[in-house]
Amino acid sequence: MRVDETPVVLKLTEHERLSPDRSLDLVRHSPAGFEWGYTGSGPAQLACALLLDYFDDESVAHQYYIQFRNEVVSQLVCGGPADCWHLTGDDIEAALGGFQDRHAPTPDGGVASTSLPVNWSVVSRADRTVFQRQDIDHYVVLGDGSEEWLIILCSQGDRAYPAPLDHRTLPVETDPAPAVQELVAESNDLIEPDEEDT
Structure with a gap:
């Protein structure tokens, strides 16, 4: 959600904010914090933080955060009565499963x-x-x-x-x-x- 125009990401099960600090140790796209709804640096930081928090695995977060940003975080929109977006564990696992099943070759067969x-x-x-x-x-x-x-x-x-x-x-x-x-x-x-x- 946004609080006074500032992006805030809440982990509802723990009733606490998701901090960018841990993800900044892995990649430094946006030291200023998170964003969503497009494919910029703030969404890249959020994508990394979400994967790192959910899977607790740096290699998974590092390998998939760009695609997770491009295909999931860039599509998040605040809406509904609470004017916020929701992303469940099932959503995250489904997206990651789709990425792992996809092995796109390069033009010369990579x-x-x-x-x-x-x-x-x-x-x-x-x-x-x-x-x-x-x-x-x-x-x-x-x-x-x-x-x-x-x-x-x-x-x-x-x-x-x-x-x-x-x-x-x-x-x-x-x-x-x-x-x-x-x-x-x-x-x-x-x-x-x-x-x-x-």
Whole structure:
């Protein structure tokens, strides 16, 4: 609900407010708090907080919060006599079940990555691995060089060649997964719309 125009999310079974604090330790889309009804940073923070609170599992929250925001939180509207929205545990479980059953391939045959948010898929090639967004032309390319990993976040857009947005280099003995996850999070942050534009 909104109290004096401020978004307030109540956990009715515990009779307490849902705080963004715990979710901010996992992702920092909106330190100012929650929102709903569109696909911006406030709804992303709420989606993460709801999944984290309900499932008490950081990996579940981190993997599915973007899709949960896009398909559930963006659709929430305050209404009825109490001028609020309601979301039940059954609603949350049904949405997550739908996400887990869906494995959308990338144009060149990739499948959903188990270690990244569900709007990303992975394609393995002989010389590199490509993580591709399903909702915008962002890619993270993981190349196995002779002495180091080169991990690049790039955007195809309307260009003939991909435009690099950021990159990381790591020794080959280092696990590249955390660096890939950092660039994926950076991509998610880059495309958040300004709240005043929604």
